[in-house]
Amino acid sequence: MASAVVLAVKFVYTAVILFGALGLFGHFSPANILITSAVLAVLLYAIGDLWVLPNYGVWSATVVDVLLVGLIIWATELILIGLGVPILNLAAALGVIAAAEHLFHLYLSKADLQQ
Template identity: 30%
Template sequence: MKHIKAIGIKFIVISIVLFSILASFYTATLTDILLLSVLITGVAYVVGDLYILPRFGNLVATTADFGLSFFAIWVLSNLLFLADYGVVTASFFSAVLISSSEALFHIYMQNKILNHQKDMYIDRKSTMGNLQTEFAEENPNKDIIELNKEDNKED
């Protein structure tokens, strides 16, 4: 359920950014923008948020999301609505806006989705069998502890 909410937030942000840039300057239809948003959201969530973010951190994941968004918007917009000019510029500005929002989204992901410490608990029954015993040398013939001769001289 947590992942569905995170994917929904990511999808809405990417859709708003793509709609504001591609629909304003190109003949991109709402269907084209939603298809682009679904593809970018799915790939970026799996690669950037679930794989790169926990292993390498926010900066590397944001940089990877920038590259992925730029490349995906550039290639898919050429395939979907065949823009003649400025696709690289629109892809760049879209990727900048998406990656700046992704930096904030990664903080949300680290605190709410990927934080496993709140769910962790210790089962005391399983740890009781793992106790260790301390071993020492004992002389069974003597019940009295003998002090060193140096300690007796101080008296």
């Protein structure tokens, strides 16, 4: 049950951030943003929260997640619409998601919900 809650929270804040960074300023469709958010939430949870966070700590998990976010946003938007993401939009999304992921990792490590 804790995994479902963590995934849901991660999906919601990722979607909100991407709607702000890509939807408002990048003219990406809501469907593409929701698909990208779902892919991000699942992969960041599986790699960052379940593997890196317990084994290497909060900062390492944040760095890995930021690298994954950049790669995943670029790849999914390239696959879905055939165009790359403008660098300013990608930088804005990465910056805000990095802060959100770091705070979320701190919460998970204190609450011990990452299992």
